[in-house]
Amino acid sequence: MSEQARTPGSTDEHPGVTALLAVLAYGELAAFERLAKESEMAPDLRGRIAVGSMAATQMRNFEKLAAQLELRGEDVVEATAPFQPVISRYHARTTPRNWNEALVKAYIGDGLAADFYSEIARALPADASAAVREVLADTSESDFVVDRVRAAITANPALRSPLTLWGRRLLSDAITQAQEVLATRDELSALIFESDADLPGIAQFFESLQTRHAERMTALGLG
Amino acid sequence: MSEQARTPGSTDEHPGVTALLAVLAYGELAAFERLAKESEMAPDLRGRIAVGSMAATQMRNFEKLAAQLELRGEDVVEATAPFQPVISRYHARTTPRNWNEALVKAYIGDGLAADFYSEIARALPADASAAVREVLADTSESDFVVDRVRAAITANPALRSPLTLWGRRLLSDAITQAQEVLATRDELSALIFESDADLPGIAQFFESLQTRHAERMTALGLG
Numbered sequence: 001m002s003e004q005a006r007t008p009g010s011t012d013e014h015p016g017v018t019a020l021l022a023v024l025a026y027g028e029l030a031a032f033e034r035l036a037k038e039s040e041m042a043p044d045l046r047g048r049i050a051v052g053s054m055a056a057t058q059m060r061n062f063e064k065l066a067a068q069l070e071l072r073g074e075d076v077v078e079a080t081a082p083f084q085p086v087i088s089r090y091h092a093r094t095t096p097r098n099w100n101e102a103l104v105k106a107y108i109g110d111g112l113a114a115d116f117y118s119e120i121a122r123a124l125p126a127d128a129s130a131a132v133r134e135v136l137a138d139t140s141e142s143d144f145v146v147d148r149v150r151a152a153i154t155a156n157p158a159l160r161s162p163l164t165l166w167g168r169r170l171l172s173d174a175i176t177q178a179q180e181v182l183a184t185r186d187e188l189s190a191l192i193f194e195s196d197a198d199l200p201g202i203a204q205f206f207e208s209l210q211t212r213h214a215e216r217m218t219a220l221g222l223g
Numbered sequence: 224m225s226e227q228a229r230t231p232g233s234t235d236e237h238p239g240v241t242a243l244l245a246v247l248a249y250g251e252l253a254a255f256e257r258l259a260k261e262s263e264m265a266p267d268l269r270g271r272i273a274v275g276s277m278a279a280t281q282m283r284n285f286e287k288l289a290a291q292l293e294l295r296g297e298d299v300v301e302a303t304a305p306f307q308p309v310i311s312r313y314h315a316r317t318t319p320r321n322w323n324e325a326l327v328k329a330y331i332g333d334g335l336a337a338d339f340y341s342e343i344a345r346a347l348p349a350d351a352s353a354a355v356r357e358v359l360a361d362t363s364e365s366d367f368v369v370d371r372v373r374a375a376i377t378a379n380p381a382l383r384s385p386l387t388l389w390g391r392r393l394l395s396d397a398i399t400q401a402q403e404v405l406a407t408r409d410e411l412s413a414l415i416f417e418s419d420a421d422l423p424g425i426a427q428f429f430e431s432l433q434t435r436h437a438e439r440m441t442a443l444g445l446g
Contacts, residue, residue, distance in 0.1 A: 032275055036259035045300045045307075049289075052255055052282050059279035062272075077268045084268075 013125060016191025018072050020120060021128060022079035023087075023181050023188070025065035027113065028135070029080070030087045032058035038102040047099070050144040054106055061135040068131045082184060090177040094170055100152050100159060101166050104220060107145040108167055111216045112174045115209050123192050150221045164222045171213050175206070239414025240351060241297050243343060246310075246404050246411070247355065248288035249303035250336065253310045255281035261325040270322070273367040277329055284358040291354045305407055313400040317393055323375050323382060324389050327443060330368040331390055334439045335397045338432050346415050373444045387445045394436050398429070 035055035042048040066076040094109075096102035114136050121132040153160050182189045193202075217223035258278035265271040289299040317332075319325035337359050344355040376383050405412045416425075440446035 029272065029275065032279070033259075033262070033271070036256075036262075036275075036278065039256070039259075045303070048256070049252065049285075049299070052252065052259075053286065055259065056255070056279040056282035056286075059275050060283075063276065063279075066272075076272070080268070 014191050016187040018074050019185045019188045021068050023083045026080035026083045028058045028062035041099045050141045054141050064131050068128050086180045094173050103145045103149050108170045153221050167217050167222050237414050239410040241295050242408045242411045244291050245302035246306045249306045251281045251285035264322045264325050273364045277364050287354050291351050309403045316396050326368045326372050331393045376444050390440050390445050
């Protein structure tokens with residue numbers, strides 16, 4: 001695949017590119033809305049600020065991805081519509097019941113998204129890939145989350161076990177979501193499997209996903 | 224007042240400066256939280272995106288003002304705490320009951336805030352003034368609001384009268400809020416009245432505030 005030869009939205013661009021940008025964009029918008037809502041659970045102003053900042057970052061990420069779609073002549077609302085149900089299902093399945101679950105979801109969800117993004121960026125043409133990598137780099141406030149979750153567990157060790165289960169559920173639901181997204185549009189799996197085709201590669205990706213997830217759980221004092 | 228001679232947080236900086244930055248910062252944070260909540264009222268995805276973007280802009284503004292406070296050795300949570308009750312009261316008094324009221328509040332509230340900001344910026348030392356002017360310049364999505372409100376009134380002319388009353392209430396509640404804020408801390412009124420002291424100046428400001436408010440109401444097809 002010669003990426004350099006392609007211009008955004010040109011007829012030789014793989015049809016999966018806009019689908020991929022659209023699913024990432026809607027994912028960011030949904031993350032913004034969820035985090036903004038969850039910041040209301042914060043027990044104090046510092047928590048409201050930290051989670052509010054995370055939410056605003058997701059919205060900024062949405063805007064960057066929407067700009068990539070517009071560059072390709074796509075209407076962001078029409079392009080993202082097919083992916084709304086699957087992403088809404090993911091959030092409905094993983095709605096935090098309390099502030100600590102919200103923090104763990106923000107941290108673990110952000111990390112998993114970053115892992116998927118860095119894998120996906122390889123399948124994209126240069127300009128879209130750059131935008132996705134920029135989004136990827138923009139993870140704020142993770143120190144705040146780590147400190148708060150560790151402090152909560154230290155103060156109340158009984159939290160460790162339910163939060164560990166919660167973290168595991170987030171991983172399995174994220175993988176389910178990724179599979180559902182791929183099943184939504186043929187051109188998506190075509191794009192990803194074409195550019196990163198060999199099966200050992202895919203297996204390796206899911207293995208490294210689990211390794212990095214375990215590292216993040218350890219960082220939070222879980223697992 | 225020789226602004227150039229002053230460095231942020233130095234002992235010769237007027238004590239009202241941090242108070243002013245703090246009230247602006249908390250105002251932006253509260254606006255973020257309110258807009259994020261109101262984006263849930265949106266009847267469609269385009270509305271969710273537009274109001275979500277406005278919310279994220281407020282959060283970015285908060286971060287810029289918080290940086291100015293930190294530059295002065297102030298803890299943003301401690302600095303903003305005194306102003307939370309008055310700003311919360313303003314939002315409690317002006318909670319939109321529906322999507323159109325939310326749009327009008329976003330547009331009118333943003334405009335009033337910008338008017339206050341540009342007045343206030345004159346009372347601040349150079350670096351803080353620059354930050355406030357940057358915040359001021361960052362008003363996004365107002366075309367969207369104007370289009371939507373005008374379309375709603377065209378579709379249903381009976382909306383004009385209640386939305387006009389709503390717009391008037393927003394102006395009077397904003398002025399009440401400004402007065403309450405000034406009453407919260409002596410150094411605030413000292414700063415503003417020192418730098419812009421003459422009473423005709425103050426009267427002129429409130430008059431021009433009403434003129435600009437009327438212009439914005441006309442832009443929305445109200446009044």
